[in-house]
Amino acid sequence: MIDERWGPDAREFGAALRETLRRACPPEVVRAIEAEPTGAAAAKLAAGLRSVGLDDLPDDPELLAVAAFELGRAAAPSGFVTADRPRDLRVLLAVAQIAGAAERALELAIDHAKDRRQFGVPIGSFQAVAHKLVDTRIAVDGLILLVRKVAWTGPDAFWSAALISAAVPRAFTVARTTHQVFGGHGFTVEADLQLWTRRLRSWARALPQDPPEARIAIARQLLTDADQVRALWHHERGLALPRWARELDATGVRP
């Protein structure tokens, strides 16, 4: 059976990094660094990240991806994700960072829906609000699972395209629905939500392909190399054309 979680080492490092970021990178620090990118706050955060071992991570996609996820979750201003690495690894980290930011923005919106009361009840008790959050939860969970899968199997051009196809619409969906749930409260610069939603949108735009390009590349690869479909329907790793599909279709007329 598969394990859908991060691997044990990644889980341990992710937890340590999250704890460091919780203390060293609250929204006030993000704002201070935004105001002065090379100031004292930035130097202090960089030192904190060094102390948890961010600069000494081995070249393991899972560890790097969990780090990018946690940095995104904290909206931490850091050059870690954009550092010079092979292209597909860079895409994995960029999407992991988007997934982290999406996770946090969604958590903020869910907490707000529990606290904020209108018409005498918490707004999260209205199905119109709850179902929007549920759909966003499903979208974000799907992206996180895809990030973990690619971190585990190792990034390549095919899966980079898959990550981009999934991440971009999800980043925009999360930004849109979380602002909707916050109503007027999330719209101001003083509200913390924008720290994540601005990044979600700009990080999604900074990916090296746009979703149509990525999807066409995926389809072209599947259509020219039927064996690539192997990993899609494979139990352990996902995505070769199953035998039954070829056999069932063997009687079909090619157009």
Added chain:
Amino acid sequence: MARLIHRWSGTAVDDVRAEQLGELVVELEIDRLLNLRAAALGERGEDAAAEASMSKVFGSELAQRTAEWVEGVVAAVSSNDPLVADAAQALRTSTAFTIIGGTSEVQRNVIADRGLGLPR
């Protein structure tokens, strides 16, 4: 979908259809991961109520989208082609997917309650 890919492989497929195919393949893979997650949680004896419902909502709605699309793109081929007949059958069957075993609306209530902890 696998049979459609097999059918189309080596033929000229325009960019519009290629894009739709690529998107659905990625979403089907994500659906598979949501399914496997619910199964893995269950295997470890953890509570998977919300995760199972997420997989059901996403999978059944994606199945309808996929069936609609496949039926649309193969319909023009030929009337006595088994793939055309099976695609039409899949489209009819998929209508039930968002209803059987708890409608998508009920599943979303379960996820809101058990997964997000939203007040009822």
